[in-house]
Structures are given as C-alpha cells and as structure tokens.
Amino acid sequence: MKLLTHNHLRCNTSSATTGYPLKITPTEIRITDDEYNETFVKHVMQNVNWPVLVQAASQCGITTLPPTLPPSLTTDPSFLRALHHVLVNVNIVSGVLKCPDTGREFGVKDGVCDFMLEEEECENVKI
C-alpha cells in the first residue's frame, strides 16, 4: 500500500460523510528502491491532495515534506525526486487505516487493505 494509493482511498461505509483522509497507524513499513520517473511524478502530482499527503507521510515517519506546495518547487528536480520516493517507495506492509468520521478501522495485512464491510454498514440498494 503506497502513499500514492492512500491518497486516493476513503472510507466506504454508508455512515461516513466524506471518510477522507484515512489516518494511518503503521506497524510495518517497507521502503523500496524504485527507479525515479520524472514524467510520472509531474503527472501524478496534479491530482495528489497535498495536505493529506504531508499528513500521511508524517504518520509514516517522514516529516520532511513542506506543508504547502509552492509553485517554484514543482520544477525543482531534487524535490521531485524526493516526492517520487515518498509517493512510490514508502509501502505500508501492515497497520491500520482509520476513518476520520466514524472511527471505523480497516486493517492492512501484507500490503493489502481490507475494506470488506458488514451488511449493516452498507447503503440500501433499493429494488
């Protein structure tokens, strides 16, 4: 579960209002060493929710991201490299993701997060 993915995840129960962002409590994190890809970072950066990313990174122990994203940084190569690393190389192997609205926790095991819900938590699908 990479931080890039986490940026797009939300709680899927019917009682959550937004269910976003999910709070990470990691118990095991693995850092991989994937090749830097500049075009990918630039493209993906446009859709990433920056404050959520900063918060998620700090929940995983990375506190070096700036709280806001000044436009000058978006072309700085060393910044892009660091951003790529944070987005793609930080993997949550196990831990818990918690919904900010309902407090419902989703476990992460072996990198796979479990969003399967009990029937009571689902919306009604009307006939």
Add this chain to the structure above:
Amino acid sequence: MAEHRSITLLAPPPSPPYSPMNPHSPYSTTSPTYISVQKLSAVDHLEIFLLSLPPSAPCSCCGESSVEELKIFHKKNNKSVVIELPHAMNCVNCRAICDRLKEVKSAGGLEGRTDGSPLKWRYLASMTQALPPAPTTTTTSNPPHFFNLPWSKFNLLPKFIASLVPTNVIQLKGLTGQAYNALSACDVTTFSGELTGLKRSLKILLQLPFYQVFVPQRLDKVFLALPNIQECERVKKMIDDGVLKLNDELESSFVREREIIEIKAMEDTESTKDVVIPGLTVVRKYVEDTSTAFNYFTSPSCTAWFSQQRKRGGVVSRKVIHYGYVFDYVTNDILREYQQEDGVLEGLPENDQTPWSYVTDKIRNTYPDINQCTVNSYLPGQGIGHHVDATGFGEPLISVSLGGSIVMEFRKGPFRKFVFLEDGDLMSLEGAARWEWSHGINSRMTDLVNNKIVKRERRVSLTYRIAVTKEKEVMPFRPYVAKVEDAVKTPVVELEGVREFYNKVAEQWHHTRSKRGILWPRCVEFLNGLEPYSIVADVGCGDGKYLPAIFKNGCFGVGCDISVELLKLCGKSGGPDVMQQEYDKTSWAERPEVAAADCLRLPLRTSSCDAAICIAVMHHLSTLPRRVKCLTEILRILRVGGRADVQAWALEQEGGKRRFDDQEVYVPFKVQPKYLEGKGSELGEDDGDLISFDRYCHVYTEGELEKVVEDVGIVDGKRWEVEGKGWDAGNWWVRIRCVEVKAKDCS
C-alpha cells in the same frame, strides 16, 4: 595520481590484412582466416563461441597445436558476425572448425535471426572484403576499425559464464549502474579530441580486444571475457595503475571457475535429492534403443516440424511437432478442429507406421488412453518456461527424453526439485506433480549434476498426454431460480456462488486462468490507449491478472476484489511464474496495490481515477439495482473525461464449447481435490475424480449492458456516455466515458 598524457591504445584490433591477396584462391596459406556469417543473431554468436572445438592436430601454418583463439566481431548493425581464426585456411585446424560450423548449422544449431531468415556464411579472402570501400587516403595512424567490438547487454548472460571454463574472465567490481549505462550507450567512433575522465577511460576500455561483457540485471557486477590471460592481466594492471578509472571504487579481480559457478548460482541436483514430489516417477532407461527415434527427428530430412509456432509475445523458439491434437500456445488449449495443410489431422502413429512408433506402442501398452503427443527439440541453450500443463489434458503426463541429458526443475512456492534426465529416461507426472508443481527447463548451456558440469547436447523430448475430448467439454448448467431477496443485503446466491466460490477455487483458478496471463485483447487494447501515468482502477481484479498490463503502459493500477484468497495470489505472494516475470519487469509492481472491497462500495475517493476496467464482474451481480450500483460507483470514482471498459458474459455464444440456456445460470468449475485440502469442499459435488463447484452468473442479452449504463443517470454532476460497444467471443462489452452534465442536460 599521474596523468597519462599519451594514451597507448592496447593491442589495436588485429590489423586487417590490407596487403593484397589473391581473392580467388580458395585456400589461402597465410593466417589469419576470416569467416563472415551473416544474419546471425547475438545469441547464436555465443553458440559459435562456445562450440566445442575439435581436438587439434599440429597446425601446418603455425606449428602450434591449439585452436584456442577465436576472435569474433560484430558489425555495428548487428547483422553479421566475423570470426577470425588465427590460422590459415588450409590448415587442418581451421578446416576442422569450418567443418564443425557446417555440421552445427546443418544439424539445426545456429538458427539465424528470429525473423526466420536463413543463415549465410562464407569465407572472406581478407578482412577488406567485409569492409566498405576504403577511402583512397588511408594515412590515419589508427587503422579504421569498422567492426565495433561487441557491447552486448545480455542480461541473461551470466547463465553462459559457467561454460567459459578458462579463467579469462575478469570482474570489474564497483562499476556503477551509471557508468555501465554510459558504457553501453556510447559509440567509440564518436569520441574525439582531448578526452578526460570517464570518456577517456571508456575509450580505452572499448578498444580492448575482449569478447563479451556480462552484466547481471542488478547492475552490481560487470564481467569482461577476454581472449586470454595476458589481456586479463593487462586490464587488471590498467585498473590498478589508475589508467582505467570508471569510478572511485573500480577494482578488478579474476574470476575463477568456482566463482563462475557461484556467480551463476546454478544449483546442483544433489541439493534437492531429498525432496519428494508425490506423483513424480522417473524410470531410467525406459527406452533401450533411443538412437532410431532420435535420428529420425534430428535428421535434416525430417519435415514434420511445425514452422514458427505462435505464442503470446512472439514465437516458440524450440521446434515442436504435435500428433493427435495440436496445442495452441496462444490460447493454451488444444485446437480441436485443427487440420494440417494437407487436410489430414495426423493421429498418434503406432504399430510401425513411423520409425519411432515403437516408443508410442510401449507406452500405450501401459496407458492405452494416450491420444496426444508433442515432440520438442531442444538445442543446447534452449529451455522451456515454467508451467503447469493446461487443464485440456488429463493425467498422467509422460515424457520420454532422447539424446542429450538435461535437468528439469520443479517448483511449488518456495520449494524446488531438480531431476536429471538422461537419454532413454521416462518421467511420469500425476497428482501433485502434474497439478500443483510447475516444471520447466533452464535456458543455459550446462547443468550442474553431482558437482560435475554437464554440457547440454541436442535433445528431443516426446511428451505423451491424454487430451480431454470435445464431448466431455459440454458442461451441464443448472439455471438459477431467483428468490425474492431483501435487497439490502448481499444476496445469498452471491455470497455462496461468487464470494465463497472464488475463495475456494482461488488456487486452481489462478493456475489455469491467470498464470499464463491470457488477457482479454480488447481490454489490453483499451489499456494501451490510455494516457501514460494514468491512475487506473481494476474493479474486481481477482488475482491481479490485468495489473501487469496496466503497469506496462506506465500507468498506476489499483485493484479491488471481494475474494481475499484471490488477492493473496497477486504479484509475488504465492503466484507462480509467468506473472512473476511480468512483475519483475516493472519496478512498481513488486507488491501490487490491491484492496479487499466490494465493487458496489469502492474505497476510492470521488473523481480520483483516470480510467477503470471492470472485466467479468457484472455477470456476477444478481439484481438490476446492484448492477446499476456497480456502474454508479465506477462513475463516481472517475474524473470527468475518464474512461471505463466493462465486459461480461453474453447469453449469445458461438461454437460448441459453451451454451447458456437461460440468463440465470450456475456454471460449474472443476477442481482437483488436492487443491482443496484444508479449504473444505462443502459446496462441491463429486464428479468422478474432480470436485465441481458452481458459480452464479447472470449472462447478458444484446443491449442489456447499455441499458444498465443508462440507468445510472447522473452522479455528482457526471454521467456516462457510451463510446463503443459490441460482442466479442462470447462477451458483451461497452466502453464508456465519464462526461460532465451541462445545465441543459438536466431534465
């Protein structure tokens, strides 16, 4: 460290003999001799190099008795290869090598380029014959070097190192990836003027008369194979003196034979002799007279070989013949109506119909049901990728080995077993050995057996199988009778017939469906048409079959599925080998991004994805509101302009294999009992040896999918627009695009 002002180029490439020679004389009496071989692919070049050289007689031209030095040059366009033999053409050793080349070529070795064009080779009277017309003024101090020394980046090549028994391999420790990339990308002819630093070192390095560079995939080592020990020592000295300086830590070491083997990490068959695979039986020397059959298949006049059989991603590189039923490597199934060009489906020869039918008869005595045989020809260096044989075949599988010996590798999860097979041995697979363990042969030139290096020779294998005939394939269906369900909960029929089904059969499903990576071509087309670096959601991803295709295009894939068991088989965890290879190629896919979630309740943010695929999911939803909800969720997660590809089973089928009598059906899936150990088989029914599981499906009629799309309506200011639709091989598909709702659209 002192700067070297003048760089002495080492041993300049053997100077082409510009002195005039009689080009018409068939046999020259001076050395060296040049043989130009055109249309030789890089892999074959190595085969020449590693040809076992004939025992040498005293050489008439130079009096020496060894023929060790074989210099090989590639042309820059990699279209041909020039072999330089340091002897004259009329010398007995030279002739022996040429004869050996001819022999290997006619035996089918030296297969030429993969485009199938035939190999051509000829003697050159001199190197000038191979050169472009020389300019009139050739007063340059460096004789023009028209043949680039080969910089072949064979990532596979460490496999060949073990065949280089002489110790003229040098390892350049500390060569960084950056330097390596610089090395492999540069063209020495463009270097000019005063060179310093890395460029200077590169130029020196590139003008060494070495054979090959071997670099493992991790780029942490570089090996140079040099013609002889003196060159090795010279390179070593250059590095030690700092003349050759590719980075600060560059140091060199000779690689000894032992190290070569270790570097290659070739495992000895001894290491797995205690591993027992149930169902694996080897009978030594089952066939006493192997030469009749072997000679039949390897003789140049044998015309039975299939030419260029297609498979996913190219062609099958080894030669194959099929008898009885033809196996199609693209669909991984038997072609039931295949006919050869002359219109006859050739059955399995028996009773002296062919020189080799005595082998078939002997096997059929014990196993009369055998009705299919595939003959494979393996040249030294060829292998076969790991696989479990398709479910179109029953058990046992019998394989007879003729000719050279080989080591077959079995794998199951982290476990391995090596089986050494020699001429005449029979190997039979049933039960776990046939269904649970995959088998394959390493593509390399040698094997390590009981601490001895055994060189590979030409081998022919006959694999006898029982093809499941057409009649058995028609599966009975039990129509599903819908009950009035409380629409809030997941209907029981889906809980049992979809979620529990996939959790139970996950392993067999993965092995037979996804392991070979057979993907829906339209979906692959859709994925390839996406903008690179898109975020793609795979709704109902199963075992992540489509994720490699998503990553291959540079996109970022996120998958969801309700079956936790299937998700466990994504990527590295437990998934065998075809997927493994796909994943290894892409850096992001070491652990695919998947989550357990129902497609009706996706854990993704609104408008967060650029594209989505929903393959073979819609037919598992039992009521219309649920189907609408699924597409609503996909619409919600896509940004405006995002596209989706949806596909589901059609009621309308073609061909005899499958027929749906009703839209609501249970479709059986048969599983070997041993796959289910520990998983409980309460859902299944006994069907002879296989346990049958039913999965619930609602198959779509023409136009039905589009109606569901329409019913989605407007969600978050967005709606669907149909871009394309159709029927393809038993499935209805739609391609839909998420568009913004303009004020005038609202009704």
